Amino acid sequence: MVGKKKKIKNPGLTLKKRNVKTWAYAYAFVAPTVIGVAVLNLWAVIQSIYYSFHEAKGFAELKFVGLDNYIKLAGDMEVWRSLKNVLIYAVITVPIGVFLSLLLATLLNVKIKGKGIFRCIYFLPVVSAPAAVALVWKWLYNKDFGLFNQILSVFGITGPDWLGNPSLAMAAVAVVGIWSMLGYNMIILLAGLQDVPRGLYEAAEIDGAGPVAKFFKITIPMVSPTLFFVIVTTVISSLQVFDTIYMMFKPSSPSFKSVESIVYLFYRYTFQKYNRGYGSAIVVFLFVIIMILTLIQNKLQKKWVHYND
Missing domain, CATH: 1.10.3720.10 (MetI-like)
Incomplete structure (x- = not known):
């Protein structure tokens, strides 16, 4: 005898919840790499571009010099x-x-x-x-x-x-x-x-x-x-x-x-x-x-x- 199938009240909502959960897991797994790239690479690139327009020697204050370095x-x-x-x-x-x-x-x-x-x-x-x-x-x-x-x-x-x-x-x-x-x-x-x-x-x-x-x-x-x-x-x-x-x-x-x-x-x-x-x-x-x-x-x-x- 085949048992009755459980009826899902709102299949669309269940599917949506499942997708959200899947995406949450996916973002959780890639988050460490994304954060690492952002902090160690992207921020370093932004800093380098910023410093390239300044005179930054030792611990002295930054001094804007425009294109002098280039x-x-x-x-x-x-x-x-x-x-x-x-x-x-x-x-x-x-x-x-x-x-x-x-x-x-x-x-x-x-x-x-x-x-x-x-x-x-x-x-x-x-x-x-x-x-x-x-x-x-x-x-x-x-x-x-x-x-x-x-x-x-x-x-x-x-x-x-x-x-x-x-x-x-x-x-x-x-x-x-x-x-x-x-x-x-x-x-x-x-x-x-x-x-x-x-x-x-x-x-x-x-x-x-x-x-x-x-x-x-x-x-x-x-x-x-x-x-x-x-x-x-x-x-x-x-x-x-x-x-x-x-x-x-x-x-x-x-x-x-x-x-x-x-x-x-x-x-x-x-x-x-x-x-x-x-x-x-x-x-x-x-x-x-x-x-x-x-x-x-x-x-x-x-x-x-x-x-x-």
């Missing part, structure tokens, strides 16, 4: 040299790092034994402390007892001063940057690859397409939204490089000027010279550059999607 910045060759350094760093790390991440994600998306272990190994640099990573690589690059030069000495080759030579320093830092970003980008791209219908690859195999053709004709077009996201975030992080340079190089090093980043310059003026006004102008300048590059990349993404449609 005028000084425009004629500061150290700022432009630092910007050139981070652009070179980005040009090296972004294409190589993103390509290798996509290649690793593609290889780890197939059925192979122990792929979970490989994924963990490649993701380890992401969860490692940046300072510890920089110190380990600094030891590897050491000209006297570093592992790289020790390996070269086995073959009778005298290893170079990787970090002391201005012509090699940027390449050395770029290698660390590429190695550090592989795991994070690989996981994001792997998630995008898992949404690609397997039928497309099977149809391509029937048509006689090889692995390379499938990679360029199916994989890249299908993961292009994820790929553009990875490119944008990688460009932003590359322009903000700081910890690797701070831990691996001394300001007195002959190669320091060839790797000094604009964020390091901001750190030096703000926290070492206690000139918050000029330091804020430098970081706002970088913020504007990042915004412009991000907008350009978004435009290119829309054109790419429209072309493929």
